[in-house]
Amino acid sequence: MSNLGQRLLFGVIGAAVLLGCIWYSAWTFALFFGLVQMRMLWEFYRMMRKAGYKPAALVGGGLSALIFGGLYIIIAQPSYITRWIDIVPAARSILLTVGMLLPTLLILREMFAWPRPNQAFSPFANVGVALLGLLYVSVPMSLLNVLAFNGDGYDYRRILALLLLVWTADIGAYAAGKTFGKHKLAPKISPGKTWEGWVGGTLLTLLVGWSLGYLLPEMSLATRLVAAGVVAVFGVLGDLAESMLKRSVDVKDSGRIMPGHGGLLDRFDAFLFVVPVLVVLQLLFS
Numbered sequence: 001m002s003n004l005g006q007r008l009l010f011g012v013i014g015a016a017v018l019l020g021c022i023w024y025s026a027w028t029f030a031l032f033f034g035l036v037q038m039r040m041l042w043e044f045y046r047m048m049r050k051a052g053y054k055p056a057a058l059v060g061g062g063l064s065a066l067i068f069g070g071l072y073i074i075i076a077q078p079s080y081i082t083r084w085i086d087i088v089p090a091a092r093s094i095l096l097t098v099g100m101l102l103p104t105l106l107i108l109r110e111m112f113a114w115p116r117p118n119q120a121f122s123p124f125a126n127v128g129v130a131l132l133g134l135l136y137v138s139v140p141m142s143l144l145n146v147l148a149f150n151g152d153g154y155d156y157r158r159i160l161a162l163l164l165l166v167w168t169a170d171i172g173a174y175a176a177g178k179t180f181g182k183h184k185l186a187p188k189i190s191p192g193k194t195w196e197g198w199v200g201g202t203l204l205t206l207l208v209g210w211s212l213g214y215l216l217p218e219m220s221l222a223t224r225l226v227a228a229g230v231v232a233v234f235g236v237l238g239d240l241a242e243s244m245l246k247r248s249v250d251v252k253d254s255g256r257i258m259p260g261h262g263g264l265l266d267r268f269d270a271f272l273f274v275v276p277v278l279v280v281l282q283l284l285f286s
Contacts, residue, residue, distance in 0.1 A: 014267075019160070026076050026154035030145075034068045036264055037141040043254040043265040044133045044245075051249045055130035056109055063102070064138040071145045076154065106130055137265070140272045143279045161212050161224075162278075165231040166270050168208045169201045173236070176200020185236075190243040193236070202232035230277050231270070238273030242266065 021032035041064045045057040110123035148159050177197025185193040209228025213221065242265060246254065255263025 018163070022156045022159045022163075026148070029148060029154065029156065029159065030069070030072045030076070033141065033144055034065060034072075036268065037068050037138055038064050039255075039257065039263075040141065040265045040268060041133050041137045043263045044137050045129075047245065047249045047251060047254060048129045048133070050251065053129045054126045055133060056106055056126070057130075059106065059109070060130050060133050060138075063134060067134070067138050068142040068145070071142045075145045075149050103127065103131070136272060140275045141268070143275050144271070146279045146282065147275065157215055161215055161227075162231070162274075164208055164212070165205055165228055166235055166274065169205045169232050169235050169270070171201075172204030173197040173201030176204075186240050186243075189240050189247065193240070198232075198236055201236075202229075205229075205232045226281065227278060230281070231274050234273040234277050235270035238270040241273065242269035 018032065021028040038061055041060055042057065045055050045060060048055055049057075106127040107124070110126055144159065147162065148154055148156075150158070173193070174197065176199065177192070177194045180196040180200065181194030183195045184191060185195050185198055205228045206225060209224045210221065212219070212224050216224070242254070246252065253262030254265035257264050257267075
């Protein structure tokens with residue numbers, strides 16, 4: 001099978017698994033994206049190790065699962081918690097404990113491992129990279145829980161709409177860039193991206209945002225267009241940020257989760273900038 005055939009085949013399989021998981025139930029949504037988030041964090045730490053850092057990947061992976069799973073339980077299954085404890089003081093205590101002890105635990109790890117052979121960076125740089133992975137990957141992906149649930153519970157349509165907008169922005173930018181692209185958007189980071197491609201992707205994303213009224217009729221046109229605009233602007237910024245990361249450590253792809261598709265960080269890089277902005281807007285204006 002040719003490389004293009006492999007790319008198409010595995011792309012269809014991956015999309016089918018993704019759509020099936022978000023459609024079937026809140027539990028399959030959480031399981032899928034929880035695993036995706038942990039794999040993305042592993043890919044980030046792997047690239048940092050290539051650059052010479054030694055982040056605490058095991059600690060980071062465990063906390064990544066804790067962040068996603070904890071937020072899911074709080075939002076999706078509050079009765080599991082409120083049945084036994086008062087959620088607000090408990091959440092505050094947990095956050096304070098983790099926030100205060102995490103840097104200490106990571107620093108202690110470096111103390112017992114220092115000095116490392118051929119260590120090019122300060123042990124505190126390793127601590128910083130471990131924390132950065134949680135902020136860059138785990139927190140944004142965990143915030144998908146906020147978008148997936150409304151007052152009536154889990155709503156797969158909201159995640160489906162986000163996927164459609166992100167995919168549309170990519171497809172529109174690629175098609176417009178190939179057809180009309182002349183002016184480079186960020187030549188030192190991603191030479192293939194052009195301003196013409198970005199404009200084409202933005203226009204197509206806004207069109208899809210308008211058409212999402214058929215999928216989410218209860219959502220106002222203004223809300224859908226704002227969401228489309230956020231995806232068009234912050235999606236490309238998330239893509240460029242990950243491209244800059246890969247160039248800085250001299251790798252082509254973040255991983256090899258599927259033939260022809262690179263890693264999951266390559267596939268979901270737009271989410272890392274888009275999701276936090278959408279959540280902030282939702283909290284401000286809902």
